[in-house]
Amino acid sequence: MSACELGKAQGMPTVPLSNGFSIPVLGLGTSHDGGYSHDAVVYALQKCGIRHIDTAKRYSCESLLQKAIKESGIKREDLWLTTKLWHTDYGYEKTKQAYLESCKRLGIEYLGLCRSIGVSNFLIDHLEQLKEDCRVTPHVNQVEYHPFQRPQELVDYCRSRNIVFEGYCPLAKGEALNHSNIVQLAKKYGRTPAQICIRWSIQNGIVTIPKSTKPERIWENCQVFDFSLVEDDVAILNGMHDGRHISWDPTPIV
Numbered sequence: 001m002s003a004c005e006l007g008k009a010q011g012m013p014t015v016p017l018s019n020g021f022s023i024p025v026l027g028l029g030t031s032h033d034g035g036y037s038h039d040a041v042v043y044a045l046q047k048c049g050i051r052h053i054d055t056a057k058r059y060s061c062e063s064l065l066q067k068a069i070k071e072s073g074i075k076r077e078d079l080w081l082t083t084k085l086w087h088t089d090y091g092y093e094k095t096k097q098a099y100l101e102s103c104k105r106l107g108i109e110y111l112g113l114c115r116s117i118g119v120s121n122f123l124i125d126h127l128e129q130l131k132e133d134c135r136v137t138p139h140v141n142q143v144e145y146h147p148f149q150r151p152q153e154l155v156d157y158c159r160s161r162n163i164v165f166e167g168y169c170p171l172a173k174g175e176a177l178n179h180s181n182i183v184q185l186a187k188k189y190g191r192t193p194a195q196i197c198i199r200w201s202i203q204n205g206i207v208t209i210p211k212s213t214k215p216e217r218i219w220e221n222c223q224v225f226d227f228s229l230v231e232d233d234v235a236i237l238n239g240m241h242d243g244r245h246i247s248w249d250p251t252p253i254v
């Protein structure tokens with residue numbers, strides 16, 4: 001899917017989900033690692049057109065996000081918010097309870113449970129297991145995705161089941177930004193290495209959620225819709241996959 005084939009909403013291209021909703025192809029990550037910046041989130045919402053924020057109970061910033069979203073003045077219905085439960089919340093009743101607690105911390109009335117259901121770090125085996133136990137096919141699978149980690153078999157599997165593939169750590173936590181291929185492509189296109197990585201994810205049809213606590217970097221990371229990588233350059237980046245995980249490897253989870 002090319003970026004120009006994606007629908008547009010509030011100026012940010014979106015990707016359709018199997019349930020009829022659409023997720024902005026570019027979101028803002030948040031995290032407990034590397035801090036959280038209230039000003040950066042407000043700036044992203046007010047000045048950069050960000051309408052998709054990724055968080056998790058584990059990041060301990062849901063209640064901080066509530067403040068930033070309020071201050072931004074952006075309405076709940078114009079925002080795509082993802083949060084994630086922790087594995088200690090598994091189970092029907094515990095999940096419902098944890099979901100309500102997340103809503104409370106975020107100061108919102110609805111989230112994924114009612115609208116779109118996602119999983120994270122699910123490999124093909126995990127998704128196959130899930131098929132046996134659940135009636136609903138997840139709408140999204142959020143998995144590590146950057147030039148060193150491009151799990152194409154999983155991407156293809158997700159596509160075959162209409163599960164949108166969302167890639168986290170698109171900059172490999174910054175590790176990809178000094179790689180000579182990426183530095184050279186940045187020079188060639190007159191862009192930054194981060195923009196090359198983000199654009200590559202999007203051109204590969206991957207929803208992507210780079211994190212930054214710095215307003216100027218968030219602005220930079222959003223300027224990826226006015227250029228495109230030619231096929232040969234996408235192939236160079238595709239060829240960089242070496243299987244390394246910058247976050248963690250979910251393979252041993254059964």
Ligand SMILES: NC(=O)c1ccc[n+]([C@@H]2O[C@H](COP(=O)([O-])OP(=O)(O)OC[C@H]3O[C@@H](n4cnc5c(N)ncnc54)[C@H](OP(=O)(O)O)[C@@H]3O)[C@@H](O)[C@H]2O)c1
Nearest residue numbers: 029030054168169170171172173174194210211212213217
């Ligand atoms: N589901 C999961 O298991 C899981 C796991 C990991 C992450 N995630 C999600 O994915 C999001 C992104 O992942 P991530 O933060 O680990 O990795 P990332 O987005 O690949 O990289 C973030 C790092 O790159 C730096 N950075 C951002 N933009 C930059 C730019 N334009 N130039 C130079 N450096 C830049 C950031 O520093 P500054 O903040 O100082 O700018 C930060 O150190 C997270 O926030 C989280 O929402 C999910």
